[in-house]
Every structure is written in C-alpha cells, then in structure tokens.
Amino acid sequence: MLHVAEAARVSVATVSAYINGTTTVSQELSGRIEQAIREIGYKRNAIARSLKIGTTRTIGLTVPHITNPFFTDVVSVIQQAFDRAGYAVMLCCTDEDLSNQDEQIRLLLDRMVDGLIIARVGDGAYLRETVDRANVPVVLLDREVDGVDSDRVVLDNHQAVFEAITYLLELGHRRIGYITGAFNITPMRDRMTGYHEALLSAGLAYDQSLVRSGDLHEADGYTAAMQLLSLHDRPTAIFSANNPMVVGAMKAIRDLGLSCPEDVSVICFDDFPWADVFNPQLTTIAQPVQAIGEQTASLLLDRLNGNLEAPSRRLVLKGRLMVRNSCRPLQAGANIAASVA
Amino acid sequence: MLHVAEAARVSVATVSAYINGTTTVSQELSGRIEQAIREIGYKRNAIARSLKIGTTRTIGLTVPHITNPFFTDVVSVIQQAFDRAGYAVMLCCTDEDLSNQDEQIRLLLDRMVDGLIIARVGDGAYLRETVDRANVPVVLLDREVDGVDSDRVVLDNHQAVFEAITYLLELGHRRIGYITGAFNITPMRDRMTGYHEALLSAGLAYDQSLVRSGDLHEADGYTAAMQLLSLHDRPTAIFSANNPMVVGAMKAIRDLGLSCPEDVSVICFDDFPWADVFNPQLTTIAQPVQAIGEQTASLLLDRLNGNLEAPSRRLVLKGRLMVRNSCRPLQAGANIAASVA
DNA sequence: AAAGCTAATCTAAACGTTTCGATTTAGTCA
C-alpha cells in the first residue's frame, strides 16, 4: 500500500480510504490510485488488516472425519453458506481423537478465527472450557456437550431410531442386533435409548448380547456384525448407528455367505447418494443435511453479525426413515426358524 | 503479551524470547512468565505473528466439489499431511465454476496463504497468471493447466481408460457408450483419448453417437445414459468418466427397467468405499488417492521448506482397474441380439 | 472581505508480535 501511495503521490490513508470507500476521494486521485494499483499489482494484505480491525472473516470447523458422508455433506453446505457470507473456512479433522481435537481448536483459536463450529469427539476439559469462555461464538454440530449450553443444532436421534426400530418390529423382527459407537457422544446415547424404548413399547426385553459397541469405523462395524451373526441365536435384523460401520456390517454379511435382506435385514443411520442405486437398496435414516448445515451456519452468522446477547439456541431437526428394500417382513414363525438355524 | 509482561514484571521481548525459546531466559523469569501466562490465559496472536514473520503456516486448497468421493478422499489425505506438518488448511469449493475459482484463489492469496493446491476447474487468464507469477508456490492437483508448468501430480488417465476399455472389448463389447465431462480440463481430454485409442487398436471405428458430454454432475450422467440407452442401436456397455455421473447413469438404467450387468455393463472412473459391498459390485478405475494426496502435500511442503529453485516437477501416478461384477462377457452373437432388441 | 462550512487529504498512532542492537549484570582473568 505504501508503494501504491508513493506511485500515486498520495498518502496511504487516502489509498485506504479509496479501497474501502470510507471517505470520498476525488476523481483525480481515484484515477491515480487505481492506476498505481494496477501497475503494481497490489493486493491488500488481509493479515495486516485483520490485526488492525480485529476480525479475520474466517471461521474454524472441526469434524471427526470428512470421509463420513454425513460430514462430507454438512461440511459442503456449511462451506457454501460461509462462502456466500464472505467468510473463509478452516477445516480440521479430529479423527475421533480427543487430544487431536484440543490441538485443532487451540490452533484455530490462535489463528483468531471469528467463530467456531465443532462436531466434537469425546469429552474433555479443554473443550468445555473453550466453549464456555472462548471469546468467539461457537456452535455445536450434531454432538452436544453435557452441561454446556451454547448454540447447537442436533437431530432428534431418539425419535429417529425409535421409528426405525418400530418399523423393524412391525415387519415381525424380534431379535434386532444393534451396532453402536461409544456412549461418550450424545447421538450414540440418544440413538440407543430410541432402540431401547422401541423394544420396550413392543413389550420386548432388552437383550444385552444383541448390542455391540465399536469406534464408529468401518472395521468396527465388520467385527460387530461378525459377532452378532455368529451368535447361536442369530438376529434377523441389524441396525447400525452410523454409516461407515454399516459398510463393515455389509461386508461381514457378504463374507459369511449371507445375504441382505433374505437372511438379515439392515437399517443404518445416515443416508448416502448411492443408497437407492445399488442392491440391496439400503433402508436408512436420512438426516436433513442441507437444513443442518444451513441452520448451523446461520446460527453462527447471526452471532458474528453482532447478536451476542440472545440466549443460546438449541435447534432440533427430525430425521426421516427412507424405506427401501433392505428389510424383509418376517412371518410369525420365520423368526423362530431363523433363530434355530 | 503486554499484559503477561506486566504481570511477570519483564519486558515483552523477554516474554517473546521465552515463548519461542529464541534466547535463554533465567529460571526465575521463566517461572514468573509461565505463571502469568497461566493466570491470564494468554494465547499468542498468530495474526500479529504472521504479519511480523511473513508466513501464516496456512495453505489454501481448492477443489471443484468436496462431495465427489475422489476429492473427499484426497482432501482428507492432504489435510492430514499438512496437519502433521503444522499447517492449517483453508478449504474452498469452486463448484466447477470458473469465476468462483478466481474469487476463491484471490481470497486465499489475500489471506496470505503460504502455498496453494489447486484442483482447477475450467481455464482462465486469472488462474494462469496466478500460477505463473504468484509469489507463493502452487501445486496443481489432478488437472493440469496448458502451458503452465508448475509442480503437479496427475494420473495417467490415458492408460487407465485404455485399460478399462480394452477390458470391455475383451469381454466382447463392441458398442461402448462413453459419458464424459467437458474437454476444458485435461483429465477429460486424456480419458477420451484412452477410449479412442483402445477402440482404434481393436480396429473399431469411433462412433460419435456413442459419446455424450455432460457437466460432471449426477444429473448429467442420468441424461447422458438415458440418451445412450434409448438409441435404436443401444450400447452394451457404458463407461462414465467420473463418479457422480455414474450414479446418474445407474439411476437411468434402473428407471428404464434395465439391469446391470445383464442388459448393460458399466465401468466408471474413481472408486468408492461402497463399490464392493452392494450389487452390482461396480468395476471401477481406482486412483491411488492416498499416494496422490501425499505426493501433492510433499511437493508443496518441499517448496515451503525453502526448495524454491528446483525445476518444476510433474508426478504421474497409475490408476488400477478394479474388476468386479458390473461387466458381463458377451458371446459373439449377443451383441447383435442386444442391439436388435 | 472576514468568518464559517464542507469536502478532501494527510499525519500519526495503534493493532500484537518479532528481532536487532543496546544495556545491564555477573563472572573471569591478568
């Protein structure tokens, strides 16, 4: 900017005023400045600017895994929303690891992001502290933090799973295997209670042996499904609490020489673009990713636009059961036949 | 930092020295500084630091679409690599739009990123200019820019498609539909020549009517496949030049009441995690995403570490044909039977 | 014609670091 000012024979203040349009600059000087900018190929240094004005127009976004299609989609929507609003987004993947997450958040805060969107992983003092008394607005995505009430948008996980399990029950399934992630994140807890209560309202007992816990990865889904399907009294249906794990589960089914839905019905949480193209067409619980992303963005943008006083908001969206053909109806006796097999 | 200095009764220079370990600081002062930092909850302002030292430890990454599984995977790998190296990454999606891309690159440059990784879309003066005389190192990913020789890592698209088409020919297919994106990006051109030459070496004529061009989106794949499959003399196989378009193509096959591979064989460029789980298990060309991501990152990191003199490097990786069961062998006469049907 | 406005431009301080060179302190050696 100094060079531009010199070339245009004006002060840097005038150049700044011209660029930002803060004051009217005469025709003559405008022309000279414009020309100098072009000649020099000047670009405003956003770092210096940020230092002075105290805002970076950048937000931080952390997700566990970008390859999980749910997060891929949400990240995409959020990215677009902030792009439109003139913000850049720094993306961090925490890899389902708590210390990674702490590190990433620290990094983002150091870089003076104006706001933070966190799809947290695990629980930890640092996160709570950050969310509690960070001087930047943060909105929690998908996963809440106990006892912390910042802005957040989440799914009604309980209801969604309740509906899905009820659907399986109506088809006649009685032994429904359940593959979950660890209960240190809210969605896994809420999904589990949905399962629990659906069984309960159908008058079925909760069978511990039908529930397997993994670490949300494909490999865990594989192991879990292998175990479930090797049970003497094999489940006739399997529910997977996320998408990567269902891929593992499907591979287990394949490797055991079984097929879906003939031998075992399958439902999973989170829809994906291929679901209705290949066979079996998987019945899934679709999260409204577009809405989730947009609401998350707009919650944060609202704070960034100065609305800091409003009490914290909790948005709860509904999932939708996408019934396809990965679940088959069971005759009254079929269940018993299958379990004897 | 000023506050810390005051609280610890030292100068800011000493605090800085302590934090960065640039000079030895006495036990006593170290203790006081450490305590002051903790009490105040001080965090170093990376913006101010960047302004002073002239580096942001941030890189910019632009891709057309993050929801395309190829880019999802590559972004994920790149993200990890830079994370390890202590860099943050700013992610931008250009949405296959040239002016978007210009805008995004401008934005990243304004923000003083230390380097740029660009999976470009379209062609344009601004990009060429940027790549040519940006004062930051840039590496091109997946798609090259004609006449610009910066560092880049690309696939041997020609060979990969040649192999895939040859495979179809060996199965007895003679009429192979080809769904491509616009030819303004190198991979689409190179893939096309692979198709072309495979036909040529089999002594087959190139049939214009079997090639449909779209805009890389699912919807385009749908339209293209619809047209191809409605031809009087319908192709017995379809090749899709990217992943999103094959999803559209599969939907078209489904909607026409046809099935794969019985009625039409399908191969697509880019593998995806579900490929071998559902039916038909799609035969694909898998790009070595891990290697691509890592090489791209290491090329850029090398420049960032000061190796600015080395001549530009062009890394070419090989794709791999993942043969599954979406292509069926054709008897000598089957082709004719199918075309008559 | 003097005083008062307005519009345009400028000067200089500030944002929070890093870093160079200066200063202080303590220790060593002749």
Added chain:
DNA sequence: TGACTAAATCGAAACGTTTAGATTAGCTTT
C-alpha cells in the same frame, strides 16, 4: 582491582493496515 567477556534482559523499530483527528483548500454567507 580493573578490564574484559558472556549471559540475560530490555528498548524500540518494524510488519501493513485502519482510523481518529488535524490540516488545508475552496465555497458560502453575511
């Protein structure tokens, strides 16, 4: 003891902007 050296600490300038307030010039108004 005095000069010299090394170690520790500090003062102040610099990075490239923004912005408040000062200054100047050109008009109106009386």
